[in-house]
């Protein structure tokens with residue numbers, strides 16, 4: 019595959035590998051569709067959504083939001099460090115971002131097992147189906163982001179770092195929208 | 205690349221917005237808290253794009269794309285919320 | 293054509309065209325049986341003739357892909373084919389296997405799953421043929437230049453073979469059976485075949501428009517990225533009502549909707565390239581087929597696919613004539629047309645002639661495309677009526693079929709037009725007549 023990030027038309031204007039942006043934009047479409055699906059389903063089943071949504075712990079969601087935002091800060095600082103040629107600091111920041119990402123996953127797992135223990139599974143009803151699908155897809159992207167990060171820590175070229183961090187920021191961006199839609203708005 | 209200060213400021217703002225929307229949601233369930241939650245979410249998304257991803261410097265076409273995306277999401281979510289209120 | 297071994301593609305193109313005609317003839321037969329049920333009732337029952345119609349389609353499309361690969365890979369890799377003899381042996385094996393399968397069908401020797409009715413030993417023979425083919429082209433690419441086009445074409449072709457292996461897996465549990473059946477059927481046409489289609493299209497764009505390879509390759513990467521992203525989980529649109537968990541309705545609806553994107557990207561791609569290239573290639577018919585391919589694939593797969601892909605819609609339309617309408621336009625637009633496009637481009641080069649029978653070929657394009665389009669509309673209307681009567685009002689299946697007979701007659705009429713168009717296409721390709729011979733150098737327009 020060609021390494022250059024030039025001559026991709028509009029895609030060249032974005033930080034990192036243009037093909038990553040094809041993925042990112044596709045992800046935005048998918049999550050956008052899920053957000054719409056969730057909102058419409060709530061209109062169709064107001065009682066179900068109200069009854070189920072109160073089971074979610076808003077504070078847990080808030081803590082996870084803060085973990086991801088802080089992780090995003092570390093990732094952005096990693097790009098800065100790499101831009102200044104400081105590979106060691108870049109790796110450290112990436113490591114920090116990854117640790118916070120792991121923290122997010124830990125909280126998420128605790129949340130899932132708590133819900134499962136209460137008997138709420140992916141097939142319980144439409145609300146829980148969408149809850150598990152949306153947060154599950156998102157968590158899968160956190161995992162993928164961590165894998166990419168591990169690769170980039172190993173091979174930290176500027177393009178690689180930018181590509182990885184762009185993906186990571188998109189994972190943040192999806193979460194900051196998902197959080198109010200699924201957890202807060204009732 | 206955005207300076208460390210710019211990044212830190214964006215981070216602080218987003219943390220504050222998260223706290224604010226959480227507090228608003230827990231303290232009451234009015235339309236105001238809904239607006240606050242969604243508004244904070246969209247604002248955070250803008251800050252991620254603007255500062256973290258440094259899209260301040262990107263061409264206006266991309267700004268329009270992301271802007272339209274966020275506005276569309278906000279309108280759909282709030283629109284559905286509003287319809288839900290009326291129907292109820 | 294730069295390399296002698298590219299000629300071997302001719303076997304495959306010829307075989308494909310013969311089977312194309314047979315496929316259409318059997319289409320006419322089943323189209324007739326539908327409206328006049330006693331036709332051939334003793335000799336050739338509907339289910340047998342239908343099987344030959346659909347199997348011939350798949351086999352000739354694959355044969356075309358093989359031929360396209362044998363033509364395109366040496367040229368891209370800038371080296372002779374690894375083994376021409378192996379390619380010829382592979383051709384005869386494949387053809388004989390296909391013929392044996394058809395004869396078996398006539399004697400009611402077949403299995404039960406749609407599209408995969410071949411008896412086990414035929415399936416195994418197909419695997420052997422595929423391995424011969426993959427070995428041959430992979431060795432060619434390994435010893436030659438590697439381009440984005442060869443890489444993606446190889447990925448697609450290997451994918452075709454790998455997913456075909458799931459046809460050998462036939463679990464007793466009906467749900468599992470269906471799940472894996474779709475791994476062949478869906479992951480072929482909405483996954484790996486798309487890679488083959490996109491890479492052939494990219495090759496044609498480089499040759500016909502003269503746009504830089506770098507630009508074409510970038511488009512190719514974007515298109516296949518979109519195709520794989522959406523197509524794999526898009527399989528979910530077949531997991532709505534087969535006993536799988538309900539969340540597939542969400543996954544399938546969301547991801548398969550996005551499957552429209554790569555088809556749309558191919559339309560933008562082909563038209564952008566032609567617009568940017570501005571070179572008037574003498575083979576206008578090949579360009580017409582290439583553009584037609586992206587447009588018809590977009591309508592057949594993209595628009596007609598989206599039409600019934602959302603779970604609440606599919607709940608009503610599942611397995612009705614809407615499906616048949618979509619199946620026809622999608623297969624025609626994407627895979628019939630890409631095959632005819634590469635044949636129209638390659639045959640004059642292989643035969644060392646100026647592009648020949650261009651006008652006739654283009655008439656074939658318009659008549660066939662009109663025929664298939666009309667068939668699609670007839671079936672779509674039939675499907676809407678059927679969905680309403682059968683699924684909404686709850687009328688019985690056979691009772692509803694009677695209401696549809698007008699549409700079925702229209703399908704048969706349009707099918708006849710399609711047949712005439714196909715004859716023109718085949719004639720224009722295989723009968724070069726007195727078309728001017730050209731020297732080696734002139735036959736090879738600069739890349």
Ligand code: HEM
Pocket residue numbers: 406481482529530548549551552589592593594596597598599600601602606609610611612615618619620622623626627
């Ligand atoms: C070139 C690409 C495509 C081809 C050749 C194709 C072909 C087919 C065929 C032959 C069937 C019938 C399968 C059966 O026997 O049950 C089918 C079913 C279906 N296709 Fe496609 N298809 C393509 C792309 C798409 C796309 C992009 C979408 C969605 C946007 C789509 C949506 C569907 C759906 C929902 C069904 C199931 C219909 C039912 O429930 O009966 N297809 N397709």
Ligand code: HEM
Pocket residue numbers: 316319320321322323324326342345346349615616619620623624628664703704706707708710711
């Ligand atoms: C390029 C041309 C054609 C292509 C690509 C094509 C493709 C297909 C495919 C994929 C199916 C299976 C559909 C499904 O499972 O839903 C099918 C079935 C069928 N085709 Fe064709 N076909 C073509 C031409 C024709 C023609 C000319 C006729 C004649 C009128 C015809 C009549 C039929 C009939 C009657 C069926 C069976 C539908 C059913 O079971 O209800 N086809 N064809």
Ligand SMILES: [Fe+2]
Pocket residue numbers: 478482526527529530
């Ligand atoms: Fe499919």
